[in-house]
Amino acid sequence: MRLRLRQFRPRTGPRQHRVVQPGQPLRHTTLRAPEPIGMLLGDHDGLNRLAGLFSFAAYSRHTIVHVPLRDSLPPDEGVGELVDLVLAHHTLGLRPSAWPELRRKLTDGTPLTVHTDEARTDRDSTAWRERHERTDNRDELRHATHARTFFLFGSRDVFAGTAMSFAHAAGWGPLQKGVAKGCSTLMTALPALVQPPGGGHPLEVLVCFKPYPPYAHFRRPGR
Template sequence: MEFKVIRPAHPLVHAVLVDHDRHLDAYLDDDAARRIGGLWTLAASSPRSLIHLPMRANQAPSLELPEDGTRQLDLVLLHHSLQFAPARWKEVRRRLGPGRPKTVTLPDSGHTGEAVIDHEARHYLENRDLFHQHLHAETLFMTGSANVFRETARQFHDVAQNGPGYVPIHPSYPHFCTELHSNDGILGNAREIHIEYCDQWDS
């Protein structure tokens, strides 16, 4: 089976994905959140592609992370129909070259709104629009349907748009954040991901 690997042309410098065993934390600035939202949308329309987001070597944000947050991960997004075996990833990654620049046009992030999402249907037993995760070679694989990628891309755009101007109204909520949460009916064999805006970076 043929597939292609898509990576951002410029590194996602201020983006970190941390494995906490029971859940995952993503720390992003507005640029990284906006670009990941675009790549999330691209995963919905590119069923023959692996969307690779190299992040595991990035400098962590200059804030106090939980003590168990010691392992940083790369991220790969893929459509479930691709049936890619994560065990193959280390070899595929090793063989990746510089690639060829290519420009893609993505739908306006505002077109993915609450009105087009059937939240009740997400909780039906027949729901197949779910994320599944695998962890291999320091990489988190997020596998899902076109619908679930398309519907959840807005959460990254929310972080990009609302994070920089966020004014805390309660000490318990000092940062703008959102989650890919089990209560949302989008996680199958997958852990929750806490997505937090962060503007405190050492580089």
């Protein structure tokens, strides 16, 4: 997949960071953080580009991927505050508390075009899912919510697995019943979120497909 991005090189103290954003906003995709259930609601374009962004993040260990979503067009369903999404490898050591300062410095970005390798992403996703079925697997998505931003910290393989989940949602969402009338449909959930200690309702982020209004423009594939 070809992704058009904007690249930033903000500096905090002696350290320079690399941050990328989508070149164009995902206008019809929104995210609500899990409290304990969150929702990512998107159209085909948004879910498809998120698949590409997770794939890019998987193989970019020194890059922060920032997906501005809190200013997207608000959906007509869901409860909770809209938040942005940030992806980073856990080895990068990004602290959520440091993000607001970094975000303020995201000015004067430069255009960047990258290509993702779907075959490699699928291969690493399959390897991760096979390991994830074992009870001793610890390759999970750590997460935090801070400053209206939902952070996901992971490894190459868990990001690859998440990319394939979004690709499935983007590809099969338009085929589901009711979507042509504007109904949303649950496609998957973010995999392997680290759960807080103490039990209770598990934290989840549901991934749903929904075409953007007016719905008269939407045609299910094959129709």
